[in-house]
Amino acid sequence: MSKIGYIRVSTEHQETARQEALMKQYQVERIFAEKLSGKNTDRPELKAMLEYVRDGDTLYIESISRLGRSTRDLLNIIDVLQQKRVTLVSSKENIDTNTPQGRFVLSIFAALSELEREQTLQRQREGIAIAKAQGKYKGRQPIPINWKRFSHLYEQWKSGTITAVEFRNQMGLRSNTFYRRLDEYKRKYNK
Template sequence: MAMIGYARVSTEDQDLTAQVKQLTEAGCDRLYREKVSGVKRDRPELVAMLDYVREGDVVVVCKLDRIARSTAHLLEITETLERKGVAFRVLNLNLDTTTPTGKLMLTMLGAIATFEREMMLERQREGIATAKAEGRYTGRKATAKAKAGEVLSLIAQGKGKQTVADELGIGVASVYRIIQEHKGSVGNAC
């Protein structure tokens, strides 16, 4: 039997240290770590962990929301684990799916977590709508558009579109968009 830990944070600037410490203290001998949003489908470390686990293993997470993005996703993961004969534990809830009570609690907690997430998103949307109505919300600053002058200058110097994008830290699609918007001012360089 192996104890397999899965740690995830939503953004690159967040730290996995606390989760790694908790999982190590819980006895995990192998850890999978990921810095990616929970709503994204592409989570290679989660996929690798689910592929790696074998009958008798135990998958351990610090919190329920670290492994699944919805109740349906949580149930999908736990069904996969169950088919493989793998137990699932959530440290902060003292939850263990090897018991019928643990299975029931997992389903109920997953539903509650999804409900809380939906309520938070609804409040966020309402807050943004209110701020927009009051003229306090302008959205994210357009990074690439702010660099239009630099883009046009580098293109005029004969640099390639991908080179310009890499140099300015913007997407190549943004370079194309800026060139298209300023077609007359760049001449034949485009």
């Protein structure tokens, strides 16, 4: 019977110190931490934690939103924990799934967490629509390209002197942007 902690923040720039302090208060023995969005369950440390926990363990989290943002994802995670007979304790919501009340409250908070995320996305979409209507939002600006340099590297790539990865890296482009620019170049110069 171990005390396990799961810590998550959404971006690399956010700090985990507050959650780490909470884990010390709970005297957890193992912490799984990551800096990734909670929009889905495709998170390495979440998966590792779910594989690691076993019958009799207690999982401590700062808030249910740290586990997941959608009700479906959260309930699936809770289901895995229940199948493994792992107790979940959430500090912020004061939830302990060892009790029927804790399990009930958890399902309510999961629904509220999903509602909050959907409302945030809706407000974002509405704000962008208003900004577009006012001519203030143009979307993401394209990365400027030195077409002369691109053309030179393109010829080297076509002749087999450099690889596509070297071409892309020398242009300083990410993979998706590189291939979009490659298509644009071919259309523009009939290559």
